[in-house]
Every structure is written in C-alpha cells, then in structure tokens.
Amino acid sequence: MTATSTGTSAGRSAAAQADLAVLQQIQQRVLWLATRIVDAANHDRDTGDGVKVGGHQASSASLVSAMTALYFSFLDAPDKVSVKPHASPVYHAIQYLLGNLDRGYLTTLRAFGGLQAYPSRTKDPDGPDFSTGSVGLGAAAPLFAAAARRYVDAHFGPRPRSRFIALIGDAELDEGNIWEAVADPATDGLGSVMWIVDVNRQSLDRVVPGVRIAQWEQQFTAAGWHVVEAKYGHRLAAAFGRPGGGQLRDWIDAMPNEHYQSLFGLPPAELRARFLDGAPVEVSQFCADIPDGELATLVTDLAGHDLGSLLDSFAQCDADKDRPSVVFVYTVKGWGLPIAGNPRNHSALLSAGQIDEMRTRLGLTRETEWDRFDPMTPAGQWTAARREQLARPPRAAAPAVTVPDATGIRASRALATQEAFGRILVDLSRRDAVAPYLVTAAPDVATSTNLAGFINRVRVFSPAARRSWTEDPVLKWAEGPEGQHIELGISEMNLFLLLGQLGLTWDLSDQPLLPVGTVYDPFVLRGLDAFIYSVYSGARFIVAGTPSGVTLAPEGGAHQSTITASVGLELPGVTFIEPAYAVALDWLMCGALQAIAAAGAAPGAAAPTAPPDGAPPGAVPPGTVDSGAFYFRLSTRGIDQAPFAAARERLGDAVLRRQVLAGAYRLAEAGDLAETAPRVHLAGCGAVLPEVLAAAAELREEGIAASVVDVTSADRLYRAWQRTLRQGVRTATAPSIPGALRTAFGDRAPIVTVHDAASHTLSWLGSALGVPAVSLGVDSFGQSGAVADLYRAHDLDSGSIINAALAALSLR
Ligand SMILES: Cc1ncc(C[n+]2csc(CCOP(=O)(O)OP(=O)(O)O)c2C)c(N)n1
Ligand SMILES: [Mg+2]
DSSP states (O other): OOSSOOOSSSSOOHHHHHHHHHHHHHHHHHHHHHHHHHHHHHHTOOOSSOOOOOOOHHHHHHHHHHHHHIIIIIOOTTOEEEOOGGGHHHHHHHHHHTTOSOGGGGGOTTSTTSOOSSOOTTTOTTOOSSOOOSTTHHHHHHHHHHHHHHHHHHHHOOOSOOOEEEEEEGGGGGSHHHHHHHHOGGGTTOTTEEEEEEEOSBOSSSBOOSOOHHHHHHHHHHTTOEEEEEOBOHHHHHHHTSTTHHHHHHHHHHSOHHHHHTTTTOOHHHHHHHHHTTOOHHHHHHHHTSOHHHHHHHHTOBGGGOHHHHHHHHHHHHHOOSSOEEEEEEOOTTTTSTTTTOTTOTTOOOOHHHHHHHHHHTTOOTTTTTOOOOTTSHHHHHHHHHHHHHOOOOOOOOOOOOOOSOOOOOOOSOBOHHHHHHHHHHHHTTOTTTGGGEEEEEESOTGGGTOHHHHHHHOEEOSSOBOOOOOOSSOOOOEETTOOEEEEOSOHHHHHHHHHHHTTHHHHSSOOOEEEEEEOGGGGGGGHHHHHHHHHTTOOEEEEEOSOSTTSGGGOTTTOOSSHHHHHHHSTTEEEEOOSSHHHHHHHHHHHHHHHHHHHHSTTTTOOSSOTTOOOOOOOOTTOSOOSEEEEEOOOOOBOOHHHHHHHHHHOHHHHHHHHHHTEEEEEOOOSOOTTSOEEEEEEEGGGHHHHHHHHHHHHHTTOEEEEEEESOHHHHHHHHHHHHHHHHHHTSOOOOOHHHHHHHOSOOOEEEEESSOGGGGTTHHHHHTSOEEEEOOOSOOOSSOHHHHHHHTTOSHHHHHHHHHHHHHTO
C-alpha cells in the first residue's frame, strides 16, 4: 500500500480501490474529530460567562472529504493551503491525526490560548499557511502568494515547486475582492494555483437561490482560468450512463437549489415523492425500480464526498500548468451528520444524544474517542507515511540584508515628503546590499505617488519580457522578469493582499523581501480589511499613503484623507509614521526597512505564540514592539527644510535621529523669554508644521514661550505611553511619563496639537503629559480650495493655532 495519489481513471485498479478504502476510513475519523472538537468546545467546557461558544460542524463536514483527499493523498510538502474559516476544526483534526498537534489542544477550540475559531498563522499551534476569517481574503491570499513566489523565482532562482491551494465557501464568491484578484493581470497565468470551491449551495442564512455556478464558471473562464467541475459521485455517474440516465441528469441539473437541498434529511419514502415532484415521466420510470433507500443514496451522491472523483479533479487541475484552476466541488453542508442539508444548519450543533450515536456508530468509546489510529492498522500506517511526506525541512537561514541608517538625502530647498520618498527609494536602488530585495507595488498610482524614478531604474515586473511600444524619456516603462515594480489594476484590496504576500515570502517562499507599496492615502480605507488581514498574518512591509490630508487642497473632499492617521495609530502590528521633513523620513524609512530585514532573517520568526501544553500564553502588553508593517502618511506639500536643519545643528544627528525614531523631537525652542513668561507647547504632525512654526514665532513675539514639537510617530509615542501606563496598572505602581515624551516636551506646559488629520489622533497627548490641551485637526470632509483656504476652514492656519494656544493657557 502506498500513500500516494489513487490514480485517475474511473476503472481503478484493485490497489487503488484499497487505497480509497483506507482514505474513506480516515475521512470518517476526520469527520468525527472535527465534529467532536466543536462539541467539546460547547459542551465539555464551562466558560463561566454564559456566552455561547459556537463553531461550525456543518460547514466543517462539507469539506471533510476534500481535505482528506488533499492532506492524505494529493499534497506535497512544499504545497501551501488556505482553509475556509469555518473548516478550521477539520484542519486541526487532520494535523492531529498527522501527529502535528498535541491531543490536549483538541478540547481548546475557541478557548483563550487554544485553537483559534478560524485558522490563524500567528496564533494556532499547528501553523496553517494562511489565516482566514474575513471571507474572501483568505481565499484570494494563495493567489497573491503564488504571484509572490513567481516574483521570487524570477529574481532569486526557482524554489521547489509549491502548489497554492484555497478551500473556499461557495458564498465567499459573493465578495468583490475575489473578483478583483481574479481579474488583475498580476495574477495571470499562475498555473500553481488551485481554488476548490465548496459548493454546498448554502450560505449563513439560507439555501442560495438560483444556479450561480454557471455564471461563476463563465467569469473564471473569461479571466483565463481553467474550470473543472466535480459534481456527481460515481453512483450517479454510472446511473447517467444507463438508458434513461440522461433525463435523470437533466432533471437534477435543472432542479432549483432549494428543491434539491430539501431532499436531505427526508425519510427515504418521502424523499422519492419530493425528488419526483414535477419530474418528467421518464425520470419517474427510471427511478421506479430503485428501492427507496438506494434512491436516497443515489440522488444525493455528490462528487464532493467521493474521494476518487475528488482526486481525479485535483489531478486535472494539476495537469494544467499554464493558468490557475478552479474546481467546483459539489458537497453537502453537514455531510454525514443529522443536520445534513438543513437550511438552518450553519451554526447548528449536534445534541449530546446525536454525538453519542455517532461515536458508537464509528466503533469509538468515551475512552478511545480522541485516539489517533493504531499504528499497526492500514490507516495508522497511512497517516504515518503522510506525516513524513508532508514534513517540511527547517527554513534555511536567510542572508542578512544590510540597510543603511540613512541614504543621506540632501534637502536644501522646500521639499515634500512624497518627493523625498521617491528619491530615497532611488538611492536605495543604487546600493547592492539592499537593491535586490526591494520590490514596489501600486494600484495604478505608481507615477502619481513618485515611484517613477525607482521604476526607471529597476523596471516593471512581468513574468516574460514585453516589448515596449512607447519611447517616453521621462518614464521608462520597460517590463520583464528582472523588473522590481509590480503594477496592479486599481484595486486597493489587491495592493494590500499582494503586499501581505510579498511580506510573507520569508516564510512561504524562503526568501525575505523588502516590499514597499503606495496608495493615495484616503484609499487606504478601501483596502483596509486586506491591510488588517495581511498584518494579522504576520506580513512585513512598508505602505506609503500619499498624498494625504487637506494639503492636497485642489483635489477636494473625495481625495483628502482625514481618519487614516487614527487608523494607522490604532492598528495592531502597524507602526504609523508621519514625518514632515525629508531627512527625518530618510531615517525613519531606513529604520523601517532595517526592522523588516532583521525580522525576515530571524529563524523561527513564524513560531506561534501559544504553548504546546494548551495553557494560555502570557499576556503581552499591547503594542510593545514594532512588528510587521510600517505605514507612512506623506504629502505633496513642499515645505521649507531649514527648521529641521537648525534642529540638526542644535541637537546633532545621533541625538536627533534617536528622537525622530522614537516619535517626537523639539523642532523649535521657546527662546530666551523671562522665567515668568507663560509657556505653551505646540505639537504638530506632518505637512502643517510651517503653520505651527509661524504661530510659535508670533506667540513668542507676544511674550509667550512657545516651543514646537514635531511628532514623527504618534503611534510610537502612544505605545510608549500605554506601555508605562499598563505597567503601572499591572504592578499597581504609579506610572511615569515615558522618556520619548519627556525629552520632546520637557517642562509641563499646556499644549496645542495640530494635525492635517482628525483632531482625535493627537488629542490624548494632554492626558499623557498631564496638562490642558486643545486639539486642532480636520473633523469634517474636505473640499476644494487652496491650502490656505482649507487650513483656515479647518482652523489649522497660524491665527487659529495662536488662539488655540491662548485657549490652552486659559485652561491651566
Ligand atoms: C467578510 C465577512 N462577512 C461575513 C462573515 C460572516 N460569515 C461567516 S460564514 C458566512 C457564510 C459563508 O458561506 P459559505 O462561504 O458558503 O460557507 P459554508 O456554506 O461552507 O459555511 C458568513 C456570512 C465573515 N466571516 N466575513
Ligand atoms: Mg456554502
């Protein structure tokens, strides 16, 4: 007996038949374990809070056969699989049977520190390749992982071939991001991709009406995909071949989903009547000789639970190496369970009696119910062989990528951070130690976000060389396999999904990269769920949101971002950075790339946080470290660089750089006013600093000692504050003001915060410093105008800042 594919033809050899029999035995155990894992979570554990635990026995059952076929036959070790969120119990059951998950975990689904409700790369102990949960994203992720692998292979030499597989719920195909991913030319021709759609015709609420499959198949075909159907099991296929079988097939094909679905769970005699309700006489005649019980088995015989058919269709997909494949696998939601096909089964749980009945039927007892297969049995030998076949070698140590502390950008004239960003990238592309690892991506905004200089140097990525038909002296859009910019269509979802997978190549393709994406800042929100998804998955990348804010004055409210800074500050795993000056950006960008490079080189960087004994992990103070992604919010407003040059002279590069990286520094001192002069701090962030500096100068003339603090990373400051606060909370000691805040603000004085973003983003600074504060920012939609018009409209002009300072002083 061998644990390999069972062959492809309908007339299987005796050996192949025997293999299928073993697989069938395995899938029964997978079904049991997946069902019992959810059952235990709900019935064996007292959470003490009365909140329903939940879990999805029916959604899991639907994929038991397909996942058994994959993990116990089809997959090779380098293959990467994304499992639909609600089949996580099946994944864990399989990893347990393969010996990759301790038994203690099986009773911890949805418990703190236990198995996660949905597959999680970063939290589950048995390391799924992809996280899933927000439907549609985990489905599309392997497509972008395959695109990232294609890029890695083209630049660093081919790795062992991986197939990138997604197991997707049929209702997931309603999510628009799926179709954005399928339609993008960057995902063309990825023959290593196989999507398996679990066609159980049910979503959360209902049996989905209408025959959508035909439409979806056409959409995939139109996008250049190879479409395969695994619809009928071998019994139905045989019946269709008999005289009159054609009509039977037509009848089943034409039947509305709701009608077909209503057959499940009916007693056999009733099923006959329901099945033949409205059927042509030929179909009734065809069925007349088939006993009730057999008819029930026959008409619900779908390929999604026929292991041989499944393996045949996977092999069919595999044979097509030039384009992605999708196989529509017809299944039963709740297959093999008493809740099979019930339209309300999405969250249904088996009763204690039903669990007992199932356990007994499978020959298990309360003592043996969690056991793996006896190693002496065929199933035990099979799983042991598969464990070895699927074992992955430890990740090779990655080469160290040396990113400089700074490119040394010169900024003698007024400069915008967006322009500086482009120049820094160009400089880095000239450095051999960094350049090979840089890869940029943009959703049709590469040139308008200043990537043109970089693209001119490194070209655009395309798997094959493409002839260029234009001669543009300013922008050389040359495409070929050596290119290091990946251009996407206008889909911010795709941008963040691609960045996420480029940011995971250190794990999924054994090659760290330094990915940098650009997007107009307001449209970060358009891709936000994919942004969150990618960061939650452990991806490391830089994204520049540019231009941002109302400084983008003439463009109007549809293009002016306001709440993105708050989003950046609050997102876990993302470090939000908004510098005003070119040299600060240089230090911060190089620092971010250094962090990404260092993380990629760290062995075991993907290790889950949960311990093997199932105990809850030690509580980690929130956001104590920079992790995954860096979000730079940039601007096209050119600002005078002299104030920064003055700060450099005053503080020296070593000190200033440290402060800039920590999140804030003193940009302008209050000057030599009398000791008794009222003091105020003006804290500004980003492109609005010229107004802040002007206000400070005027205040000083009025005898008010106003200093200016440039907040380069509100996020790092906030985290530093929270760290000390929480430390105080946990140890019941008085928290201190963190060093970064003390250094930048020095003495205690009322503050005004000024930001070309929602005023809320910096409004916490008053509490952090324990002083009265007035926060200015953009709290309504923008509109077209000149910068001065809009700053006046939003109280960001220097006059308003002066008034705010007086207000803050009056709050003392
Ligand atoms: C973005 C998002 N919206 C909504 C949900 C809630 N939800 C979870 S499963 C589900 C239905 C999924 O149906 P399908 O994909 O067909 O899965 P299955 O039938 O296999 O359970 C919904 C709406 C979610 N997880 N993610
Ligand atoms: Mg479904």
